[in-house]
Amino acid sequence: MNKFVLAASLAALMTGPAMAQDVTLRLAHFAAETHPGHIAAEQFAKNVSERTDGAVAVEIYPANELGSPPEQLEQTVLGAVDMNLPTQGGLDKYEKAFGTVMTPFAFRDYAHAHAVLDGPFNDWVAPKLEEQNLVLLSNWEYGFRNITNSVRPINAPDDVSGLKLRTPPELQIVAAVEGLGASATQIAFPELPNALNQGVVDGQENPIGVIYHYNLNEFQDNLALTRHVYNSMVHVINKDSWDRLSEDQQAVVREESQKAGTLMRELVLAQEEDELAKLEERGMTVTRPDLAPFREKVNASEAMQRVSDYTGKDNMDKFQSFLD
Structure with a gap:
């Protein structure tokens, strides 16, 4: 099976009185290995491992290795897969608010879409998503159709x-x-x-x-x-998997997710012309x-x-x- 694996270190992270355990997170997505989405996922995995001294490892399963996009998302909701990169078209099967993003001709351009999704939209839908046992980490990219x-x-x-x-x-x-x-x-x-x-x-x-x-x-x-x-990949993690991370590890995962999303956006926009x-x-x-x-x-x-x-x-x- 083709996957990108970063081995976990034997060292654990200390957060207050509790000792965090080494964690391996499985990330499944639908993009090909040459696609900016996979390149961004590789950066995410590498940086998370480095910043946690190997205590959090990320295994990436690209190109629908773990099933079709709906199957991957369902596995993430159930906890069989830790993380996924669905589009709003997948997420709206669980929370209809996500379906509004794909309203025809809703956005003027990429900058408009990013400003809306990263701002008030995220604040609105993130609590709704947790009711579906998912934590919204950040918005990545896919593009205008x-x-x-x-x-x-x-x-x-x-x-x-x-x-x-x-x-x-x-x-x-x-x-x-x-x-x-x-x-x-x-x-x-x-x-x-x-x-x-x-x-x-x-x-x-x-x-x-x-x-x-x-x-x-x-x-x-x-x-x-x-x-x-317009729609984009959305980086989500199973709520139980999220809760296994220490607060410091959660901060790293969220920060690196946002950086990966920025990278994917830059790659998609740079490559289109x-x-x-x-x-x-x-x-x-x-x-x-x-x-x-x-x-x-x-x-x-x-x-x-x-x-x-x-x-x-x-x-x-x-x-x-x-x-x-």
Whole structure:
């Protein structure tokens, strides 16, 4: 099994009158080993071990080694896995407030998303998450989602109309593409390249890094920076695993989680323009449409009501208050 292991030291940390025990934490996530999410996880593991003199070790299981993303998160809730990096689309199955993050066209840009999530949103959802036996450590990154297709370049909302697009099952993403006039089809991601190659669907939507690293340009001619939905990886730890750590160890784990999240954000943002240039070199047509008409079309559709019904009106009203 491919994993990054940092061995625990024999020395224990002293915190007040109690002696902390050596701890090994298992961290599972869905990102490939070349993805910024895994690179950030490696930094997290290394720094936690160094700062605790090896008393806290982190074993990393990337690329869904311990099961699909929903299975990993369930194992973390139950305590079979200590830590996980789900997206808000996974967490909203346990706490609907997280589903508001994926409201179509909620954020102006990355800086806006980060300011909201790291500030009032965290203060709001962290206590709710503990009710699900999870402690929220920090927000990492994943990115804005964009549409690719093999039919035509997208420069206006009407160019999306009639396209058959693969989406994950998250209602917010389905509502966004259907609000733009496309039809949404759920296909498991490992089956997506074959589905695109055979013309089962016209296109799909994902962050730029996913489109680039999985070579979806081999099956798609056009990429439009629609940025219709944003989400990120969220670093969470099982509450019982958290309670096994001393206060000093908890401080280190939280601080290094935040540093890892910062690293992932920097890597994702730094790589996007380079990846776009390379996708163009590979033959993709990349368009950067004015997003105002896209937002207006989605707002005029049933999409926003569908998302509000899913998350709950009170949750949506609270989230909207953070956006300003």
